[in-house]
Amino acid sequence: MDVSLIHPRDLADGEITAWRDLRAADPRLDSPFLSPDFARCAGQARSDARVLVVRNADGAPQLFLPLQLSRSGLARPLGAPMCDVTGPIAAPPSIALLSTALGRAGLAAYAFAGWPAAPKGKGVKLRHSEGSAVADLSQGFAAYLESRRAEHPRHFKKMRRLARQGEKDYGAETTTFGPANAEDLATLIRWKREQYIRTGRHDVLGPAWTRALLEACAAAHSEDFSGVMATLRYNGQLVAAEFGLRSGATLHGWIAGYDPAFSSCSPGLVLQQRLLERAAAAGVTRAVLGTGESHYKKHYTSHVELMDDGVVAAAGLAGGARALAAGLLLAVERGRFGPASRLAGRTRRRMDIILAVETRMGDQVRGLARAIGSDAALNQTTKAVKAAVRASAF
Template identity: 30%
Template sequence: MKITNHRAEELSTPLLDAWHRTMKESPDYGNPFLAPEFAAGVGRSRGGARVAVLHERGEPVGFFPYERTAFGVGRAVGLGLSDCQALVHRPGVSWDAGELLRACGLSVLEFDHLVEAQEPFGRYVTGTFASPVVDLEDGVGAAAGDGADGYAEWLRATYPGLAKTTLKKERRLGRDLGEMRFVFDERDPAMLRRLMRWKSAQYRRTSRMDRFARPWIVDLVESLFQVREEQFTGVLSVVYAGDRPVAAHFGPMSSTVFAAWFTAYDPELRYYSPGLLMHLRMAEAAGRAGVRVLDLGRGDKEYKDWLKTRELRVAEGFVTRPHPVATAHRLWRRPVRGLRNTVLAHPGLRKQADRLLKTVGTVRTRGSAPAGARPGSRAEGARPESRSESRSKGAAARGH
């Protein structure tokens, strides 16, 4: 087997077409995070993104996106942001993990959301985790029709346990602020920027790493928002009450899979459960659009237990070749992952950690910065929360 390497953002049109065909041929690889558009976006925004192309009899049959850092340390492309990682290949294609790493010039490759079908990587897996999904096959929601009545009918049929409470909150929100309106594919970039500001405030409020304080992530999201391809479309969805945005979500969508990614809401409206309202609206709209699966991503969250229809399994681990750099990297990274996974696996520890992080977050958000600073700038990272945000003690918005 011949393996060639390419910059992710410089793939030729024939290779892009072959990659898209491969995604269609193999249902396990239909996730938009496995599309060439995502790898190219990371390459343009951060640099270092590569694609190993596997060839048989002169034909491209597999595509492996990765990032190469110093000393031959590699990671799955978008590690820490991507909810799905794999070598995308045509049915029946086999490969050797060691040969792949040698062809890529890597001593070690780290992954944390590897799809279950990647058998050549199996012996390098250090843990597997549930990744909940919502099945939307047969155009769920289409039979209910469009508009508020159609949505209510779909909600009662699909989630009878949630329907009464959810519809009551939506009616109350409509009475308080104005008629409810959901836009599945909002094209206003100002709304995307508002979502990032909301999410930055949530990260600081809960003492998580503020992803949108990193300019390359802001650039990545803004560039993916512009992509409109069959196997990858950046979809911004917004719930409005009257003219006021209530909640927003941005995530990638392929022809078959819609990935839940960044969700946030106006913290003043937390008592209306806007994060849950957003996910229910997204599921109904995606089903009407013909999408088969809403991928909620790895992680234990109450709303995921409410919404999921089944679970996939994703893996984390380190593919290595005999090399001192590989040994050092594994010894450094594995204990960190192990400690995090131990906390996440025990509800009591997880709740204590969440309480501690929220307390720290309250202290962190008492700084000051010019209002309206752009996400990704130093000023935005230190932007003070509004009075309503400082008072907020509710649950964090769902998503990354």
């Protein structure tokens, strides 16, 4: 087994072809986030972008793992926390090589979130699972809408009323679905950043590299990978927008926002329905709405796909230390420590986001301080960790 770490821009044409072939052979790899083009876009935005490439005895690539490096030797998915779907691009038998490959590449572990149904196996510790909502448009939008209306008639009746109200209050409605307009994308980013401030969440669009990633994806236009923007306007004024990624017949919603001045007519929800209709007309058969607890998703969800969060420890001493640490944290999150266990899980997930998105230590420290929130919260988490350590001694 030959292992190498390569910047996405330095992948050879033959390696890109092998990557595409592996994706084409497995429907579970159809996400645009697993395209080599997404890796190249992320490579434009981050200098620490790498792809772990594993080759067989004949020199043929059999596994690709897009990742970003850290000073600690912990690798994260390339583009984290912006990449909603992660994991190796490989035939299922080759995934068992991942722990050994990480060790040979000099890495301690790979911490992931969004791996579709991650396998349990050597070196893999699963911490959390979450459902990702999918709208099945394979039978066309009319059939899809009929199935959703049958389950949620009151919601769709309300949506018809809101759409009429929007036009009555603000003027004629127009929608678009296609390549992103730079001005519309900038407005969407501004709305989203303002939302993070209002809700107290970490501003993942604050670092310049995440905005550069969005812009690089917006400039991509190919069958295998493209950035797509849906917009809603009243009387020519932009009131809601969603930027997503498309690969073949799969569309993955990514960044969505709206102008709060128009919130009385729920423009984000109106756009969601218009987007799915336009996407189906453009040949999309599978629209991923993503993870999260947004209440609106249940109305548009045909089925849910399981996404896993965890750590793959590298073979060797460094990986063993990471596996032990991951096991202790997992014991806290799953333990019977009441609020402290729930707090530990939430805090760990927020910390993962901050450490992945912020590239400067000062910004990481400030973000972590805000995530912890108070000395009382920190003390609760510390007590839970100590309890887990004591429990492990037995």
